[in-house]
Amino acid sequence: MSTAWSHRYAQRTQSVRSSVIRELLKLTQRPEIISFAGGLPAPELFPVERFEQACHTVLAQNGAAALQYGPTEGYVPLRELIARHMRRYGIIADVGNILITCGSQQALDLIGKLLIDTGDCVLVEAPTYLGALQAFNVYGAKYVSVPVDHDGIRVDSLDEVLRTGPKFMYVLPNFQNPAGVTLSEERRQRLVLLANAYGIPIVEDDPYGQLRYEGGHGTPLVVLDRNNQRTDEQYLSGNVMYTSTLSKLLAPGLRLGWMVAPQEVITRLVQLKQGADLHTSTFIQMVAYEAARDGFLDQHVRKLRAVYRERRDTMLAALQEFFPQEATWTRPEGGLFLWVTLPEATDCEALFHAALRQNVAFVPGSAFYADEQPGCHLRLNFSNSKPEQIREGIRRLGEAVKEQLRTSVMAGA
């Protein structure tokens, strides 16, 4: 006999399943496929030699400390570097306001652990980042969705929703995953004032903010909120928890992210992280610090911007050339994704499989909604393919879309 494991599982596991994206990605990993499905950075841009030098320096100068247990809060020089780096974007935080996490996914998990009781409602964008839904689901979150348009989350309908008392708002202001849209400055102001008025905090997820290919940097919500907390010089209060990551700026294989919050919130998060994994790898933190220091991070981000900008432009041009008139798409000012909208009647799942037969892949938009899944959308990643692949992939995808639209019309006829 054996344990009847499925009868031992906690209730929360019933709301957990493997990410649809992860399952789809398995189908898209044949080498002949041009994949716009994943959210992967361009591996050919990883600063491999810089990391090799950093590993050497860390181990030669500080090997014993790098391989030993470390503090849960994170490696102080890395937290200081992040504090200095964020200052450039207006975020004034002290080391004590920064917690290092295993990627921003762990930040989302800790936020769920800290804030969500079973049945609590989380206000999310529609569409929103799938990984956040995965992280929050396990704590029994319910959702209320507010649609995004080309200027980000629609704040005009927020007042009413906030009166229903969501536990917090989860917002991606810059080049949102999946839609690629950016929250306008006017809406940012309004959002922060609403959070303050209702006492309902904002979780600001900003993995791509620095990957901007045109226009000026949008003011982080945490900065607008801090400006409103004028008398709080020590950053003891506020309405915003901010999270970002080195995954898109240096390399995702490090699994390094960070959170910024009032000190009392960080203290609580540290306790939760202690129970979750004691701390993030000391060695990885020291290597990342060594690789990023002396201006390298900025220099590298500039390089990424130039390469990704070209890829975005190539994709936009190819969409114009190869996609039918019925399709529309967002024009992201940065980040890794754009979002294609097809006529409502289009069978998105059939399109996914038709595209696969043409050796091209995307993620169907339905994966990114907490509630209702309106229409047929495609999330397309442009960071992980080279320009010539992008053009060829969009050509093939255009064929599949046209074919699918003909089928839909016939089915409708």
Added chain:
Amino acid sequence: MSTAWSHRYAQRTQSVRSSVIRELLKLTQRPEIISFAGGLPAPELFPVERFEQACHTVLAQNGAAALQYGPTEGYVPLRELIARHMRRYGIIADVGNILITCGSQQALDLIGKLLIDTGDCVLVEAPTYLGALQAFNVYGAKYVSVPVDHDGIRVDSLDEVLRTGPKFMYVLPNFQNPAGVTLSEERRQRLVLLANAYGIPIVEDDPYGQLRYEGGHGTPLVVLDRNNQRTDEQYLSGNVMYTSTLSKLLAPGLRLGWMVAPQEVITRLVQLKQGADLHTSTFIQMVAYEAARDGFLDQHVRKLRAVYRERRDTMLAALQEFFPQEATWTRPEGGLFLWVTLPEATDCEALFHAALRQNVAFVPGSAFYADEQPGCHLRLNFSNSKPEQIREGIRRLGEAVKEQLRTSVMAGA
């Protein structure tokens, strides 16, 4: 105004506080203190040069893959290496039965997430590993404690407790943290049969099993259980989830642990880990694999055993020499800790502070109990101090103990 954060926190945070040990450790970090408080490996034994070579190899040969996102389950060659390594201890597991985690602390967190509903009872040893209590508390665990003696958990009282229906049993069979005791072979057999009879699974936590300084390796519970599941060659069922770590065998700063379980359980754990942090650092996994391969892990463990054995022997001899007759202690066959018992009336907290004044530190035993905290115990770590420090530290501690016993007698008089 600002969010009233403490009113936003989830209920579960009320059972979470910072580890007493972590707070105490802050007091013990003055350089003049000889600390037996932490559970740290000897940093001078970290194979720094081997890691440097491994980093070089990984980045030179496979840099792009090492820095990219990877599968949640873990890096296949590392899982294969672990499977081969465990075979030496009788654990026959396939790659599909192994999940890589961020240290075994994350394994405990995932186990809590998978199995514990609020109010569920977990059977633990008294005393037990504090980090497990921290991990389980957050999921609302209650506890039923079963005492350990010199042969490990007392199975004679288990029958009755299992009838109360705990969700699972959490057991450290080898050189238990904190008590340093090892579960006898006879009790292992009995424990596994009881788990099977009641359908109540065992979580076998084995961070130190390979650090044995005398006697033969105890048969892992997972092996005994697998032997009972004779027809299940594919490891699809069973009553034991096994977890271990590279923290004590290579270096804790890597944050690499692993779990072994039936395939269906691993599948569920993978889903939970996806939401928790996507995956463990690809780079760290590849470096650990590269460092451990070609027999290095075994060779290094042999070296650790020799050094730690000497330190254990030094501590035992010093206890004999410097501690008063009223004190007793365990004689661990391996691991990192031993456990001193003083007369019940001794004020352990006062002793802790008296010891600090003598520049020597330990962890008071009360930290390691889920329920009642009987008597006065000291957890002493012997891996992190050199023999001459151990002797001097135990001498000082002996003075503090004698002084404290005099005070207790006077207080009682």
